[in-house]
Amino acid sequence: MSKRVVSAPHDLTTSSGFILPALVAARLALALLQPFDLTHDHHLSSPLTSYANLQEGIYLFKQDIDPYSGGIVRHSPLYLTLFTTILPNSRFSAALLWTLCDALGAYAMMNIYRARQGIKTSSRDGLVAAMYLLNPYLFLPSLALSTSSIENALVLLSIMFASQRKPSQTLLVYAFLLHVSLSSFLFLAPLLLLLISEPFSHLASPRAFSGDFKKLPPLLGEFAVCFISLTMASTLISGGFSWIGQTWGASLTLPDLTPNVGVWWYFFTEMFDHFRPFFLMVFSVHLLIYIAPICIKFQYDMLYAIFLLAGILGTFKAFPTLSDPGLFLSMISLFPETYPYLRYPIVTSLLHLHAALLLPLFHHLWLSQGTGNANFFYASTLVFACANGAAVIDCVWAGLRIAIGEEKEGIVIAQE
């Protein structure tokens, strides 16, 4: 156990209870006021998560036209299920719904932190919630009504249920998540392993995997039942199987080359057709190859493995928005034990600041003003990928370094 237990500089116990409601209320006020229309921003929503495309899908469904017969609607049919039945479909209700998702995400983060520390309440609760709600990478896409906020809430909820050892809830929420975003497949293995192990911090004392593998098959079976019944519900509402190619297939075949903050789109705009299948395979496999090594290396602390995979996803996903790396950055608040061991947090933060300034600037220069071209924006996405990569690598380093402990006089830690 690390000697440096991080404690708050001043007592937040009395005020932390008010932080979450206050921030949620502020979020709600901002959403209802709607000072700008961010719905069409390329950084905040992608073709898979855009609110405009969701509205298109709902409209087409209501006109008795198959929403998945064209190339616009790439949202899961489960969204159609909810928005055409119980959820109202207006800007006002959308503001409420997205604020609710943010609140749920913050609540889940608080509970993950509490589960990891093994305490019922803590003085840092408010700080953790604030890290989620005040992160501009997260609240801007939420104001833009991008469904990536819903995806983030689902990720955090499933991790929360896993940390609280509630397998049914975990698997159901994760089944929803996998339906909504195929890239979250990366979380399947670590979530299941987290369910059968524990969320406590063992970063400083690595050991072999502590869970019982015999518990895995029933969990997998239950997940399969949830997943298949959700598939049937989706097939039922969309009246066919075309939704599979349009929603999940989009992450695999990249049919839409709308610019976003990721690195896939530019690569595939300049690619010859006969190389396309190969590189699509390479990019998809690139995401999959991280699962096994990270889960094996961090088998003593699966929560940290999930955190790192969220970072990988945020950097290398097919249609990312700012929410995906934003989730990773906010989740850093769950692992305060690693802060002393980060090697270059300043560099990473400055890179992120740099990218955050360049991305909208070059996007405007390219698409609004017309004095730049796509290379400008692509360069800024490269800087952003650099920043994300630096953050992930530094967190991997810190997670491993913490096991070695503090430096002592006269002893140098070298890598063989």
Place this chain on the structure above:
Amino acid sequence: MFLSFTATLTKAWSFFLILWLTSCLYVSGEYHEHETEVKDFFQRNGSSTHTNNWAVLVCSSRYWFNYRHMSNALGMYRTVKRLGIPDSNIILMLADDSACNSRNKFPASVYANAGRNLDLYGSNIEVDYRGYEVTVENFLRVLTGRLPESVPRSKRLLSDSNSNIFVYMTGHGGNEFLKFQDSEEVSAHDIADAFEQMWQGGRYNEIFFMIDTCQANTMYSKFYSPNILATGSSLEGENSYSYENDHDLGVSVIDSYTHYVLEFMENVNKTSRLTMGDLFTSYNVPKIASHPGIRSDLFPRPLGGGEALHDYGRGSGWRHPGEWVGREQEKSKKGSEALITDFFGGVVGVDIEEDTSDAHHTEASSDSVPKERTKAEKKGVKASPYLAQRTTKTRSWINLKELRAWSSFLIVGLLVGLVWARQS
């Protein structure tokens, strides 16, 4: 524990399997219903069912002294454009350029009357085949659509099975032939075979064939494909004559049959309901100086024209009997009458008639509108019963997509409820 788990698993599986099968049935049933509705819309009996209009206007003779043939074609071109067929749907073939002929005292203009009141050439005409491109081969290739890939779209007849085509030919002709360019001829059999190829290829809905040459009526005598209405300017063995000369140009400027047809067309506008029968009854034999003929035995719809059409070819004014092939079938024809605008204009005159009782119920409020309405408005009112019929039909039993949405939501809710209840 594992056995009980598999038992619950199979129970859950069977429930979902049944649900999935029923949903597949719903889906397939709905698709079939859409198809029949769409088919019905396009195959209604008794009204003109065309959706687009085309015109093929051919002047087949060259040289300055055949000025009148070019102005025939250009006059038809102007009328057809005025009544609504766009340039993209007109194939104009002029074998010679009389506007830019060195003998033309009024360069860049072509006139069709003696006082040179109306310039038919203008600055807004589109000649698709000019000069030596007007050959029998090109004409037949345009009709049948068998053109090489390099031919641009403007030179193609891109008609489909819902197109009404107006084919007008003028030049020097004889008994079952028409002379092209003073060097070759097309025979009535060739054109009849070309029309049959078009019918087999689904390239027309109805054809109106008009020809102004000597012994013109022989040119349509060999047709054998359905849905063709034909008219010509003179009988076998009879010449067609020009109408008038212009003294400054020094040539005849228009043929008399075409002149009177164009004069009749001046009374037609896009929304008029004058019928083909009205056109035929307007033929005045002493004025035209030849006996125009009609062939309507291949044409399924009645020609209109009222009582006057019964005397066609037989009344006073006919120096000897005129020709109307298909006179006997005229009485027994059913359906809506063939309008001028069916061939010379657009789809303004196409009616969408509903004869189901559902439509009358929904149209009850609109029935009381006054009769004096323009064509477009009438079409607008009549178009809505189709939509009204659709929605009433889907509302009369369960609304399918809502059922699907709610049953899908039910599955999701069931899952959430199950997990909530277990609380494990």
